[in-house]
Amino acid sequence: MATIRDVARLAGVSVATVSRVINKMESVNPETAGQVLKAIEQLQYEPNAVARGLAGKRMGIIALILPDILNPFFPALARGVEDVAHKKGLTVILGNSDDVGLKESSYIKALKKKYVDGFIFASNTIREEDVEGLRKERIPIVLLDRGLDTASCAVIRSNNRQGAKLAVRHLIEQGCRSIAHIYGPQDFITARERLLGYEEAAGGLKGYSPSLMIPGNFDIESGRKAVEQLLARHSNLDGIFAGNDLMAVGALKALHERGIRVPEQVKVCGFDGIGLAEITEPELTTIAQPVYEMGGLAARILIEEIESGIRDNHLIELDVTLVPRKSTVKGGS
Incomplete structure (x- = not known):
């Protein structure tokens, strides 16, 4: 070199x-x-x-790399990062990785040349060698929401497994006994934890079957297609826990197309708490993550490391909240 x-x-x-x-x-x-x-x-x-x-050189710039800014979950995350950074007089550079590890590596290479003070990655495809490379150069880094199971830096995410349990228990309390789960890509730690939570909460039900678990891709269309398959397998299906709100919206669409009433015949719960959940018909019950707060916390931890030079390698899991609405509770909020 x-x-x-x-x-x-x-x-x-x-x-x-x-x-x-x-x-x-x-x-x-x-x-x-x-x-x-x-x-x-x-x-x-x-x-x-x-x-x-160069002693003490800083440019007052941090980089935030997201997988897809078009997903409604990530703008709120980005806003949390930006608001905290702005109060500290820092500028945030935003990049879309499209969940491509090599694209993230190219961002790292390009932005380091601009003297970026630190990186926040909300990414599933960040490579361990990239994290370690930044660490060796003493460049602060925080992983947010997705990312590696363990890393030599701070990792911030919601308690996804507990959130999944909340969703399933809520459906059970509403009378559901044959509860399906549309799970996200299993190379995402968040999706794996939600699937595990579902299995732990639903596994003891009399109507439980492995065939009630079906893959999706964290988007509306995969949620719609998953419901088509579920209905073909299980005529007694009465509850659906989707691994994110977008797949839950797809589920609502598929049920509406088949004239299946929600929540009278099938109840649907999502995960994330995005704004879209409030304007669906019926309004979507969801497990709300503290998305904005997660972004703000990531920025604060990164800035503290930039200023102090002290590394943080803790895993921080934030609590989630059940938000019951009309897709599971008849006459609900």
Whole structure:
């Protein structure tokens, strides 16, 4: 790997001159600056290593990498991060990873060159080697909502397993005995925990069967298709716990298309607490995550690490809340 001395040697200048060029100081002759930049490109030198080595250098910028800003769950998460960062005088750069690990790696490489002070990843595909790479360079990082099971950094998520149990128990209390679960992608820790919670709460029911568990993809269409399959398997289906609100909306759509009344014949509960759940017909019962608060907490932990230099590698699980509405409670709120 090229060093700043290699760049200085190739450009025929001093190390101090290379540093001034990297930091865009106006005292460098344009011709000399051009030679330095050409040497940096030729050697594929990563300037951020120099920036990090300069005592106390900060740019007041943090990066937030989300899987998909079009998913209504993530804007609220991003707002929580941004509001806390803004109060501290920091700017947030937002990127969409599309749950592609290599795309996240490219974000890391590009944003480090901009002297980003820290990273927050709400991502399922963040690679362990990327986390460890940032740690070795002493760049603060927080994993939010999804991410690795364990990591050498702070990890913040909701208590997904407990939330799933709340959902199933609520359906049982409303009289359901044949309760299905549309689960999310099992490479997501959140989806795995919700599936485990469902199994623990529903496994003892007389009407329980493994065929009541069916995969979805955390989107509306997969929820709709899952209900089609469930109805073909189980004519006595009377409850559905969807692994997120979008799949629950798809479930409501499929039931409506078949003239199945909700909640009289089948009751439906989602998970997340997105705003869309309040405008469905009927309004959707959900397990609400403290989404905005999660984002704010991630920002506060990241900023504290940036300011103190003290690493945090705790797993923090926040409580969730059952929000009963008309999709499970006749005449509910």
